[in-house]
Amino acid sequence: MNYLPLFHKLDHKKCLLIGGGSVATRKARLLLDAHASITVIAPALSEELTQLASASKITHLKRVFEANDTLNFSLVICATNDKQANSEISTEAQLNNIPVNVVDQPQLCSFIFPAIVDRAPITIAISSGGVAPVLSRLVRAKLETLLPHAxxxxxxxxxxxxxxxxxxxxxxxxxxxxxxxxxxxxxxxxxxxxxxxxxxxxxxxxxHQTEDSPTIGKVYLVGGGPGDPELLTLKALRLLQLADIIIYDRLVSAEVLNLARRDAERIYVGKQRSDHSVPQDDINALLIKLAKEGKRVVRLKGGDPFMFGRGGEEIETLIDENISFEVVPGITAASGCASYSGIPLTHREHAQSCMFVTGHLKDNTVNLDWDQLAKPNQTIVIYMGLMGLRQISEKLIERNLAGNTPVALIQKGTTAEHRVIISDLLHIANKVEELKPKPPTLIIIGSVVSLHSKLNWTH
Ligand SMILES: C[S@@+](CC[C@H](N)C(=O)[O-])C[C@H]1O[C@@H](n2cnc3c(N)ncnc32)[C@H](O)[C@@H]1O
Known part of the structure; x- marks a missing residue:
């Protein structure tokens, strides 16, 4: 170890900052966070430092460094481009046993700045000893995502x-x-x-609990997003790493599931169209049972739990049983599929509103408010619409939506098997029958689909 990490208490201590540019400004911010009393020596100041000086948050001496300037300070930071001055400042400070840092000249420093993860009072300092600062920042970014903000x-x-x-x-x-x-x-x-x-x-x-007092667990209703694991929220990731048990659906991608704690139990409750293996009531009962056993349960759902996800029903039963819960939103299929296909759901020149509907067949019919849907300047996003696609297109044409209205059908959006089929209302059903996309699929109808040819970036 070339440097010993120590945490320096600067509360109201006099610190000298030499230089008034952007690097000096960043250092000033850090020193202010640590409640230091700052004097800046520089012929000119950045805008931010000028504002700090006007607000009396720092003291400004408008000139260049002079001999003996460092005396009576507890810490010196030098951020000038003048190599000769930097060297003189460092020598003077070190002769007087004052800790000194010269930006980008480690040989002139008696201490160096780490990359910082600030969750005060928890503070993490990361350093590569000055040899690989970019790598330290990368480690910092990783830690930032792992640690709760609060x-x-x-x-x-x-x-x-x-x-x-x-x-x-x-x-x-x-x-x-x-x-x-x-x-x-x-x-x-x-x-x-x-x-x-x-x-x-x-x-x-x-x-004050005794060993045999019951502990009640908690249920986290978590949105797992449309498939790409990088689309998970930081909170979802943290809870996946914390859970004792994960109860997941068919739509949760294997990559997302792989981010869960290794020793967490996993229970699949996915419903296949032909095989309603775990009815909703049984899922609700399972959540209650596990929470009452004191488990931290993550109920992981594809997309967002409150978008055609029956999330509302599941938390209603938790409320009835007095089980505490949290809901963590996820990126819904509409956002994921649209973004990864270069199809904005609204656009000033194409659509000012967007409807999200389910095209699920009930008794072989799709029951929707067709007059509401068949409106100009509107995008329609249809979840679970593959089986009813022919009926949906016919109904919309019947209500005067033009046969050449563009339609996109997106297969397994945001995953490695993401595929976009483009057609129009008149021809989409035949094209889909011919190409046989794999579920899950999402349908986007409206003029915004015409932007796909220009805005698609995932190819
Ligand atoms: C029961 S809904 C659940 C929706 C989910 N809660 C959401 O917010 O995305 C299932 C339907 O979502 C759509 N879907 C979910 N993930 C998808 C994906 N990666 N690509 C295309 N469609 C998807 C499909 O239409 C699928 O039939």
Whole structure:
């Protein structure tokens, strides 16, 4: 290890920043975050530094560096392009044992800046010792996606309850187990949601629980997006890594499922059109049973749980049984398929509204409000419309939508098997019969489809 990471307390300490350009501005921001008292020496300042000086947030000395300028400061940062001055500043500061950093000249530094993940009071510093700063930033970006944004709130809650927990347990092992349970459970989730008082209440309740008190789990209704795992939300990813059990549908892609915790149990409840293997009531009952066993259950659905996903029905039963839950939205098939096909769902010159409908057949008919659908300047997105496609096209033409209205049928949108079939209302049913796309498929009808030939970027 060439550098020992230490965290420097700068609270109101006098820090000297030499230089007034964009790099100096970035350093000033960091120093201000750490509540330092900043003096900037520079003949000219960036706009942001000028504003900070006018607001008396920093002190500005409008000139170049002079000998002995560094004396009486606790920290010196040099961000000028003048190599001679940089070297003099570094020598003077180091002679006086003042920590000094010269931007992009590690040989002149007595300390270096790490890449920072800030979830104050939790702070993570990453460094490559100055040899591969881009790699440090990459590691930082990965950590940013893994750590909940509100981790700091949880740390503050822990700080508030630390003494009470310490007084409660006689040994440190019990304390450690208690905190591990808290940081991995519903209290942490409540804190991330900003429900501080409720989180604190549950934490204290947990403290007084005996070993045989029942623990009630929680259900997370999570949208898994249309297929491409990179379209998952950060929250969905975090919950997949936390879950004890994942209950998933047919539409959840294998790549998304692979992101779940390795030892999480997985239960498939997917419904095939011909085989209603797990009825909705049984799924609801399963969610309740598992939550009552104290499990953290992720109910993972394709797309968004509230878009033709029966998410509402599932949480209704959870409410009836007093089981706590969260709903995590996902990218719905319409957004995923449209974006990955270069078909904007609205466009100033083509469509000012968009209807999302299900084309599901009931008793061999599609029952929709055809007059509402067959309107000009409107995009129609049809979920589950493959079987009823011929009927849908005929009905829309009957209600005066032109036979040459463009139609796109998208197979397995956003996945490696994403495929777009383009036609018009008159011909789409025949074309689809001929090409036999694989489900799931989504249908987009309207003038916006004509933009596909120009805007398609996925080829
Ligand atoms: C029961 S609905 C669920 C919709 C889901 N909740 C959503 O927000 O995307 C299933 C239908 O969504 C559409 N669908 C879902 N994922 C799709 C994909 N990757 N490509 C094309 N269509 C998709 C299909 O029309 C499929 O029949």
């Amino acid at each position: 981790l700091g709130q949880l740390a503050s809650l822990a700080a508030e309850c630390r003494q009470t927990v310490k007084d409660h347990f006689s040994n440190s092992k019990q304390r450690r187990i208690f905190w591990e349970t808290i940081f991995n459970g519903p209290v942490a989730e409540l804190s991330y949601l900003g429900k501080h008082d409720e989180a604190k209440k549950q934490l204290l309740q947990h403290l």
